[in-house]
Amino acid sequence: MKIGKATVPASAICTSDDETIVVRGADLCRDLIGQIGFVDYFFLLVTGRKPDAAASRVLNATLVAIAEHGLVPSVQAARMTMAAAPDAMQGAVAAGILGCGSVILGASESAGRLFLRIDTLAREKGLSLNDAAAQIVGEMRAARHAIPGYGHPLHKARDPRVAALFKVAQDAGTNGRFPAIAEAIEAVLPGITGRDLRLNVSAAIPAVLLDIGFPAEALKGVPMLARTAGLIAHLTEEIATPIGFALSYQATREQQYTGEVPAGWAPKQEA
C-alpha cells in the first residue's frame, strides 16, 4: 500500500558492496574501525561530520552522566522482563528503552527545544536571556505547560550532574550560550512559579549538547543510547543475580484492592 508521496527510499548514511562498507563517506574498515572512538562515530553517524575535541569530550560526558542511576523504573521494567523472558535480552533492553518517554528521559529533548526558542527570541528581539526566558516561561505557565528539565525527585538541591557537565563544557572551551539560557530559566522560575526548582540533568544535557552543534532532533537519542549501556549492565547482573521477581514482589506488598468482591468472599491472604 502506498502511504504518502515518497516511493523510492533514499538514505545518506551507508552504502556497500561485497568488499566495502561506506559510512558517511568513509570506508568503514579502512578509515573508521580502530581509527575513531565509538562516541565520535555516533556523532558522525548522526550529523555526517566528525566532532572536534571539545564536542567529543562534551558528548562523552553527557552519555556518562545519564547512563545509570540505579533501580529506576525503566531498569526495573527491564529486569522484570528479563526474569520472565531470559532467552531474549533484546526484549528486556527494549522494555527499558520504552521508558525513555516525555516524563522521564525525554525531557532532554523538550528542554532543548525550550532553550532554542529562548535563544531565538533573545536574538530576534534583542532581549537579555533572563527577559527572554521570563517571557517564554511565563507563556508556558499561562498555558499550563510543564517546564521540562527543572526539579528532581531525589536531588532537591541542584542535581550534582549539572555542575559536572557545565564544568566539562567550560573546560572544553565551548561557547556557553545554552548553559547560560538554562541558568536564566532557573533564575526566573521562582518568580514565576513560586517554587525553587533547580536545573536537573535533563536540562544540562541539551544545554551542553546544543552548544557543540548536536542537532535538536537527535537529543532524545542521547539518553536512549546512554541508558542502553546501563540496561546491559543491569541485565548482565540479572543473569548472575536475579532480582526481577523480587522487585515485583516488593512492589505489591502494600498494594490495595479498591474494587468489588463477590458476596461473602474475603481473601485468605492477599497476593
Add this chain to the structure above:
Amino acid sequence: MKIGKATVPASAICTSDDETIVVRGADLCRDLIGQIGFVDYFFLLVTGRKPDAAASRVLNATLVAIAEHGLVPSVQAARMTMAAAPDAMQGAVAAGILGCGSVILGASESAGRLFLRIDTLAREKGLSLNDAAAQIVGEMRAARHAIPGYGHPLHKARDPRVAALFKVAQDAGTNGRFPAIAEAIEAVLPGITGRDLRLNVSAAIPAVLLDIGFPAEALKGVPMLARTAGLIAHLTEEIATPIGFALSYQATREQQYTGEVPAGWAPKQEA
C-alpha cells in the same frame, strides 16, 4: 505475588543519596563525568572494573564495526515504526533493538559461547585448536545445529570487518587466543560442511572481546548498544527525510496473495 526465592532486591551497580551518585564504587560527578569516556564507562558498568588501554581500543572497534550497515531489516522496522508513530522515538528504537535476535546480531553471543567451549576442550584434553574445533563443530553438525558467525549474505569472501577487527586487537597487543580459535573453525569448516563459509563480523566481535576479558553473558549487549547508535542516526534522518512508508510500499510491490478469494471476485488493483 512472590515468584522464586529472592525477595529483597540487591544490586552492586549504583547507589545514591541526594548529593552523590555512586557507580561501581566511584563518585559519578567527581570521578567519572569528564574523566572517563563513555565506552570505558560501559565496560566499567558491565564488569565493575575500568578497561586497560588495549581493552578500551578493542571494545571501541567492535562497537564501530557493528553499529551500521545501511537499511538492514531492523533499521527498516525502526523507520516504519517511526513513520507510524513519530511522537515516540523510543518505540522506533525499541522496534529496531527487537531485531537483535538469534539469527542476526545475536550470533555474537552464540559464537562466543562456541569459542569458549573449544577453548576449554583444547585446554582440558591438550588438543590443538584445529582438533578441538573439528570435534565440537562435528558434534554440532551431527546434531544439526547451525554454526554461528560464519558466512554472510553480502560479503561472500571474508567480511572485511573481520580483518579490521583482528588488526586492532593485534596492534593493541591482546593475547590472540580467541581469534585463533575463530580461525581454527574457519579452517575446519569446509572439510566438515563441504562449504567454504568464512568468518563474519558476528564471530570476529566475540573473538576479540573474549580476549580482553569481556564477559560472555554481556556479548549480546555489544551489538545492541552499537545498533542503538545507528538506529538513532537513521531515526534522525527519518525525521528530516521520511522513507518509512516508501520502504513498506516497495516491500510489497511484487507480493503474491496465495489464499482464497470470494466467488466471482477479482482485484481491480492489488494493494
Add this chain to the structure above:
Amino acid sequence: MKIGKATVPASAICTSDDETIVVRGADLCRDLIGQIGFVDYFFLLVTGRKPDAAASRVLNATLVAIAEHGLVPSVQAARMTMAAAPDAMQGAVAAGILGCGSVILGASESAGRLFLRIDTLAREKGLSLNDAAAQIVGEMRAARHAIPGYGHPLHKARDPRVAALFKVAQDAGTNGRFPAIAEAIEAVLPGITGRDLRLNVSAAIPAVLLDIGFPAEALKGVPMLARTAGLIAHLTEEIATPIGFALSYQATREQQYTGEVPAGWAPKQEA
C-alpha cells in the same frame, strides 16, 4: 526513588488468594471462565461493567474491522523482527504493536476526542452538528492541525469498513449520535479544506464505540488488541512460510544512496 505523590499502589481490577481470583467483583473461575466471551470480558476489564448485547456486538465488529489489512508497515516490522529473532515471538508482536502510533492506528483515539469536542460544543451552544463541526474543524485547520480519521491511501472512495460498522451499530439499535458527528465532519470538510476526504475506519471505530459508552481513554486500545490478533496470525504464517527477509530485500531494491563516497570508490554492486 520516590517520584510523584502516590506511594501505595492501588488497583480496582483484580485481587486473589491461593484459591480464588477476583476480577471486577466476580470470581474468575466460577463466574467468568466459560460464562462470558473474551470480548465482553475485555469490556468488563476496561470499564468495570458487562456490556449489553448492543455494546458487545459493536465492540466485536470494531475489533473485526481493524484486526487485519495485509502486509501493512506494522506487520512488515513484525515479520522482519520474527525472521531475525525467531525464538521470541513476543518481541515480534511488540514490534508490530509499536507501529500503532499517532499516524496510523492511533487516529482512532484522536478522532474520538474530536467527536467529543463537537458533541460538547453542539450541546452547550445549541448548535447543529454541522455548524459545530464546521467551527471546530475550521479552528483545527487554522492551527494547521491534521483532521484525524478522514482520507485513506488505498480506499479513495469511502473506506468500505465505515458503512459496515455503521450498519452494525444501527442494527444493534445504538443512539447514532457519534456516527452523525463523524458524518457532519465529512460533510463540512470539502468546504473547509477543498478536498473530498471521506470517513475512514479510524473515524468509524470511535464513532460507534463512543455510542456504546466505551471510554475515550481506552479507544487506542481497540486497534491494538485487534492488531495483536492479526500479528499472531502473520507470525504463525511467518514460522511456516518465512518472508521477513524477502520483504526487507524488496524494500531496498531501488534504494538510493545520497551521501558521499571515498575518493575513487564506486560500488561493484549496490546492496
Add this chain to the structure above:
Amino acid sequence: MKIGKATVPASAICTSDDETIVVRGADLCRDLIGQIGFVDYFFLLVTGRKPDAAASRVLNATLVAIAEHGLVPSVQAARMTMAAAPDAMQGAVAAGILGCGSVILGASESAGRLFLRIDTLAREKGLSLNDAAAQIVGEMRAARHAIPGYGHPLHKARDPRVAALFKVAQDAGTNGRFPAIAEAIEAVLPGITGRDLRLNVSAAIPAVLLDIGFPAEALKGVPMLARTAGLIAHLTEEIATPIGFALSYQATREQQYTGEVPAGWAPKQEA
C-alpha cells in the same frame, strides 16, 4: 541486502483493492464485520477456517482465563512505562507483551509441545499415557530440563483455572485427549521429581486448545492476545489513577547496595 532464498513475499491471509478487503477468502465488510465474533475471527485469521461452536467456546474460555491476574510483573512493567511515557500507550503495551517469555506466559507453548511429544510416543509405541508421560518426563529431568506448566507461586493446590477450563472443554464435548495427557504428567511427576507439582493454567490452556485443533505454533499467541486486553485495562486505569511510580518506589524500599563506595562516603539517605 538479500538474506535467505525467498525474494518475493507471499501471504495467504489478506488481499485488497480499493473497494474490497479479502481476509482468508471472505469479504471483510460483507461477510465478517457484524457476522463473526472477534474471537472466532482470530481463529480464522490464524488457521484459515472458522471454529465450530466447541472450539469457539474453548478458545474464549482460555482467553478469559489468562487475560488478568492483577499486578503481575508484566503489568508492573507496563504501568511503569506508561508513567514515564504517557503519550505512547503502544509502548507500555509492548513493554508488557515483552514479559510473555519462556518463564511466565510462554510456558503455554512449551507445555503444548511436551503434550504433543507424549501423544506421539503413546500412539507410536502403543503406551498408556502415564507410561509415555513417565518416559518423556524422566528424560527431561535427566537432561535437567524444567517441566513447563506445573506448580504455581500462589496457587499451591491446583490452580483453580485448571478445573474451570477442563469443565468448559468437557461441556463443549471435546475429545479430552490432551487434558488426559496433562493429567498423566501430573500423576507421574511426584514419583519422578519428589515434588507434588500440580497443573497450572499454562498447562491447561494448551491442553484444551490442542484438543480443538489450535496449531501448536500459535499457542504462544493466546496468552499474548489475552494479556493485551488486561494491559489495556490496566493502562486505562493508570491514566485515571497513576501508580506506575508508586510501584517502582515500593519495589526499592528494601533494596540493598552490594557494591563498593568511595573512601569515606556514607549515604545520607539511600534512594
